[in-house]
Amino acid sequence: MSKARTSWSWAESPDEASAYQAEARKLVGQIIARVRYSNIDYLADQYRHGVAGPRSIESEAEWNAATWRHPACDTVDFAVELETRSRRYFTVSWDSPGAVEGIGLRELGALGNAFAEDEPVALWDVTERSGWSELAGKPVTDVVLHYEPWGEISGARWCSWITVRIDGTSVQFLLAEGQADSPDAPTPSVDNVAVVFDSGALPL
Secondary structure, three states, X not given: OOOOOOOOOOEOOHHHXXXXXXXXXXXXXXXXXXXXXXXEOOOHHHXXXXXXXXXXXXXXXXXXXXXXXXXXXXXXXXXXXXXXXXXXXXXXEXXXXXXXXXXXXXOOOOEOOOEOOOOOEEEEEOOOOOHHHHOOOOEEEEEEEEEEEOOOOOOOEEEEEEEEEEOOEEEEEEEEEEEOOEEEXXXXXXXXXXXXXOOOOOOO
C-alpha cells in the first residue's frame, strides 16, 4: 500500500501550525452529511472480484465483521472523510512516520490525498452504522488541533490529537489504533487514526 504525498500537520514553525489550525477550523459551522472510513481491504480475496482502486463496502456479511470496529475506538488505516451538507470535504489522516509525524484535518477529499487514486482500499460509509449516526445532520461547533513541540528542532510542531465538537458532543481523532490486547483504550500508533466518541477512553 502506498500513501499519497500530502502534508497533513507536521509544521516547521508555529506559524505553519497556525495555518493548519486555521484550515481545519473551516469545518466549524458546517453540517455533517456523510462520513467515510478508508481502510486496507483486508477481505479483498473474498469481495473484490477484480475491482480496481477503491471498493465501497456493500455486503452485510462484511459489515457484520467490520475491520474498523474495536471496543475502544473506531480504528482506521488511512483516513476519515467528512462530507458536509454544502458538499465540502474534510479529511483526517496522518503524515508518514519518520523525520516528520502527525495527524491532521484538512479541507481535502481522501482520494488522491490520503491514499493514491488507484490504491485498492476499502471504503466504508459509516454515517448510519457507527457513533456517527447520532451526529449526522448536526453542526460542527469547534475544531482544535492539539500541537506540541517536535523533539529538539527549534520551533517545529507536531499534532497527535484532534478534537471536533459537534452539537455538544466531542469526537477525538488520535494517532492511535485499536489492539486486541488493549480493549479499554486505543494504543498509540504512527500510521493509523483512532476515532473516540464522548464516552470512550483516551490513551495516556
